[in-house]
Amino acid sequence: MNIQIYAGKKNFDTQKAERYFKERRIPFQSLDLKKHRLGEREIRMMISTFGIENLLDRENPKVREHPACYYDRPEMLIPAIQESPWLLKTPIVRNGAKMTIGYQPQAWDAWE
Numbered sequence: 001m002n003i004q005i006y007a008g009k010k011n012f013d014t015q016k017a018e019r020y021f022k023e024r025r026i027p028f029q030s031l032d033l034k035k036h037r038l039g040e041r042e043i044r045m046m047i048s049t050f051g052i053e054n055l056l057d058r059e060n061p062k063v064r065e066h067p068a069c070y071y072d073r074p075e076m077l078i079p080a081i082q083e084s085p086w087l088l089k090t091p092i093v094r095n096g097a098k099m100t101i102g103y104q105p106q107a108w109d110a111w112e
Contacts, residue, residue: 001111003028006036006092013103014091020105026112033085043078046092049099052077057089 003021005028007014021028046055052072057063068080068087081087089101093108100107 001026001095004031004094005029006031006033006038006088006094007090008033008086008088009090011090016103017091017093020103020108033088033090038082038085040078040082043081044074045097046088046099047074047077050101054101055081055089056087063087 003026005014005017005021007030018028018030052074055077056069058069063069063086066080066084066087068077068084071077071080091102093100093104095108095111098107098111
């Protein structure tokens, strides 16, 4: 397994996800979205996996104020996410082509 955990800030779900993999001694790479700029291909994979409507953290008032919250086309959303990765729900956990958003241990158990 090649696990990557994308996180903008150390929120509670991100900490739980990291703990999940540490407890099972599954190596993972933690990617800070403030430092690691997402590529277009990565964002397109996220959009195709989750859909535009599920990718952004629309419960965050700061995100709802951003115009990208109302974009419905990938061509508009991709540059906005690259510029402002804090718009994304986190953590995004990736294992090759498989991805999850948030703390989802049931899905990760199925990856093993």
